[in-house]
Amino acid sequence: MCERNGHFYANFSRRNFLKTTAAGAAMVALPAHLAGLIGQAHAAGTTIKATHGTGFCNMGIFLAKERGLATADGVDLEFVITPSNAEITTMFGAGLVDISMIPYSNFMTLYDAGAPVKIVAGGGVQGCIIVAGEGIKSAEDLRGKTFGTFQADTLEVLPYDYLKAAGMTFADVDIRYMNTSPELAQAFMVGAIDAICHIEPYATQCVESRAGATVLSDGTDLYGAGYSDCVLAARTPLLESNPDAVQAIIKALMQAQAQAEADIEAALTDTVGTYYKTTMEAARNASSKQPIVVDQRDQTQFIIDRGVSMKELGYVQDLPDEGAFDWSFLEAAIAENPELYASLQRKSA
Incomplete structure (x- = not known):
């Protein structure tokens, strides 16, 4: 994206x-x-x-x-x-x-x-992916965790809708706004933030580079394919x-x-x-x-x-x-x- x-x-x-x-x-x-x-x-x-x-x-x-x-x-x-x-x-x-x-x-x-x-x-x-670190398997597990994304982006809209569907809001997580795609990916891969919403190919890179990383949503579960x-x-x-x-x-x-x-x-x-x-x-x-x-x-x-x-x-x-x-x-x-x-x-x- x-x-x-x-x-x-x-x-x-x-x-x-x-x-x-x-x-x-x-x-x-x-x-x-x-x-x-x-x-x-x-x-x-x-x-x-x-x-x-x-x-x-x-x-x-x-x-x-x-x-x-x-x-x-x-x-x-x-x-x-x-x-x-x-x-x-x-x-x-x-x-x-x-x-x-x-x-x-x-x-x-x-x-x-x-x-x-x-x-x-x-x-x-497609291609908007919510990726979480080890031990985070659901929206509920995101409570109190740091979450990286970009302002006014589709990568902010997806996690907003994902949390909303689970009865949660951005107030339930610690939102961190980043500047660039590589910066966001690096912050997650080194463990500086708990979860992110990223675009391909960076989302896959994040999953492959951090042990225990999990995809919580690829958007199709909320929006459907395409x-x-x-x-x-x-x-x-x-x-x-x-x-x-x-x-x-x-x-x-x-x-x-x-x-x-x-x-x-x-x-x-x-x-x-x-x-x-x-x-x-x-x-x-x-x-x-x-x-x-x-x-x-x-x-x-x-x-x-x-x-x-x-x-x-x-x-x-x-x-x-x-x-x-x-x-x-x-x-x-x-x-x-x-x-x-x-x-x-x-x-x-």
Whole structure:
């Protein structure tokens, strides 16, 4: 699932957005160290700037970049490396990049704040894993224990829902917010915290690296199989000015999904090390737990429903609605590439 950050919401909240009524848009009040990047924002042409995370839900966009899958359609995908992991969502909300592979929960905060953004396709499904240390076998066993996660992330929503289903709240555990995926994994593996919610391939790495570690939930016990994690979101100005480029990116993601489904070993070879800071063995063991799924139209209501938890957690004021989604770009890409779409093993239709 995308790069997670712990202290992002200490500096970024609804109050940091300046609502603009004339243009109907929203801009982030940027930290000083990001202000200098504004001049590098998207200009006219076929270069699409993107932010991304580090989980397996990003594999599609990683393969699209590494293999140049959008080049044939005249689009160059350019990744913007943020000064720190905390700025991934900030930069997307501020308009410094055009698209972002982002957890649906982080997207909700931008949409709720009035940013001109839409979900246009999927990234990956499942793969959110609650891992606990030795002796912890149930939600009840988590009482009083330290629990690591990331703020406003799908990795915070799952443990919130997991505890809620057991009649518990975050007040029953000692929540610790981390900054990056490797930091969270390392804290658990060395025994600094009792339990975590992490994404693949890091969750599998944690289970394999700490004796007695147990998976309490992989999300399917609460949500069912195929639940959404990360989505491809795009800014409205790009959707309006260059819809062909958006469709080209979505086509590239479908090609990446088809290629990964046909040869996961090659996909891992092209991404482990460069993007995934884990061993090839751990990546192989984790690869089936969070597959690429570009067509997530059947997850629309699931994502909307998770807004209840996001509101209870205090991250949004209003529940998201269908206005947060624009599947027309995905549908156009499907219509133009029927054989490619038919070849995909995982999809809504």
